[in-house]
Amino acid sequence: MAWTFLWLSLLCVGGGVGVIPEMQRQVVLNHQWVTAREFVDGYTLAQLTPGPNMLIAAFVGYRAHGVPGALLATVAMFLPTSVVTVVVADRWQRWRGHRWAAAVERALAPVGMGLMAAGVYTLAQSALHDTLTAALALIAALALAVRWGPPMLVVVVAGLAGWLLGA
Amino acid sequence: MQLTRVFTWTGILSIGGGRAAFFYEALVVRRRWLRTEEFVQDYTLAQLLPGPNVSNLAITLGHRLRGLPGAGWALLAVIVPGLAVLLVLATIYFGRGLAPATVSLMHGMSAAVVGLLLVTSIRLMRPVLVNARAVVIAVGTFAAVGPLRLNTALVLLAGAALSVWLHRPGPRA
Numbered sequence: 001m002a003w004t005f006l007w008l009s010l011l012c013v014g015g016g017v018g019v020i021p022e023m024q025r026q027v028v029l030n031h032q033w034v035t036a037r038e039f040v041d042g043y044t045l046a047q048l049t050p051g052p053n054m055l056i057a058a059f060v061g062y063r064a065h066g067v068p069g070a071l072l073a074t075v076a077m078f079l080p081t082s083v084v085t086v087v088v089a090d091r092w093q094r095w096r097g098h099r100w101a102a103a104v105e106r107a108l109a110p111v112g113m114g115l116m117a118a119g120v121y122t123l124a125q126s127a128l129h130d131t132l133t134a135a136l137a138l139i140a141a142l143a144l145a146v147r148w149g150p151p152m153l154v155v156v157v158a159g160l161a162g163w164l165l166g167a
Numbered sequence: 168m169q170l171t172r173v174f175t176w177t178g179i180l181s182i183g184g185g186r187a188a189f190f191y192e193a194l195v196v197r198r199r200w201l202r203t204e205e206f207v208q209d210y211t212l213a214q215l216l217p218g219p220n221v222s223n224l225a226i227t228l229g230h231r232l233r234g235l236p237g238a239g240w241a242l243l244a245v246i247v248p249g250l251a252v253l254l255v256l257a258t259i260y261f262g263r264g265l266a267p268a269t270v271s272l273m274h275g276m277s278a279a280v281v282g283l284l285l286v287t288s289i290r291l292m293r294p295v296l297v298n299a300r301a302v303v304i305a306v307g308t309f310a311a312v313g314p315l316r317l318n319t320a321l322v323l324l325a326g327a328a329l330s331v332w333l334h335r336p337g338p339r340a
Binding site: 010041044045047048050051052054055058059062070078080082086089090093099108111113114117120134140144145151154157160161165 | 186187188207213215216217226230239242246260273278279281283285295300301304306308312314330331335
């Protein structure tokens with residue numbers, strides 16, 4: 001199981017959403033740690049809870065082997081790639097003054113922005129399934145744009161509205 | 168330590184996906200610890216490196232602000248609270264299931280997160296998309312990964328290579 005999640009964590013390039021199909025194939029079909037229904041519910045729960053969505057690894061690990069399974073899956077998912085990121089971030093701080101480093105930073109920023117927009121697009125497709133949810137998204141965007149309140153408050157109010165209106 | 172507190176709160180409060188939006192709000196808009204350009208650099212680095220984005224983003228931001236200890240605390244701050252909550256929810260879920268009202272609540276919240284992400288993306292893009300070259304690269308990446316559903320890792324490698332080539336420094340003066 002540790003190897004499976006380590007493999008999946010390496011595939012998480014540019015947005016965790018891209019790794020979901022492969023994760024489903026591994027944990028539902030290959031290893032049968034959870035059913036397809038449990039996997040979808042687990043992903044929704046991971047979205048609802050604080051922290052990265054990839055904590056779904058803990059959900060799957062818990063189903064397979066209880067709390068030790070959850071901890072093992074989490075460590076496999078986060079620790080190795082985090083070490084890589086720390087090392088690269090550390091090196092990068094030192095290279096930053098170099099002219100090629102500056103060029104690379106300028107070059108990568110638009111790629112990152114394109115990915116972010118694609119992430120919004122993908123999330124919108126799964127989250128906005130009727131007029132009500134689309135309207136809530138629009139109102140939330142306006143509320144943040146005019147600095148009506150902190151983002152968390154906007155999200156909670158929208159949640160309550162969804163609950164009252166039966167989203 | 169103030170950094171750990173801010174990251175923990177942001178980690179806890181950023182429910183429903185789209186965590187980058189919450190970090191941007193907390194670190195750049197509210198506290199002005201970073202400039203938008205710096206946030207964009209860290210965000211892009213976090214995306215390009217393998218591993219879950221949110222943990223990578225917390226690490227790069229924490230590292231920029233406080234070096235190695237900052238990176239370590241930022242990582243723990245975003246993972247541990249969520250892990251605890253998710254374990255409790257998993258126990259309930261596999262025990263007796265969730266009520267339908269919870270699902271409606273979740274739908275409303277994830278809709279709002281799409282709105283938040285939209286506003287944050289627009290704010291982040293302003294200092295980046297300053298010339299036609301940057302706009303073309305961003306639109307191309309978006310189209311390939313979003314509507315066209317091409318393999319993200321491949322698009323990323325190709326897009327990054329092409330963009331670096333287009334942005335290569337000129338010959339030394």
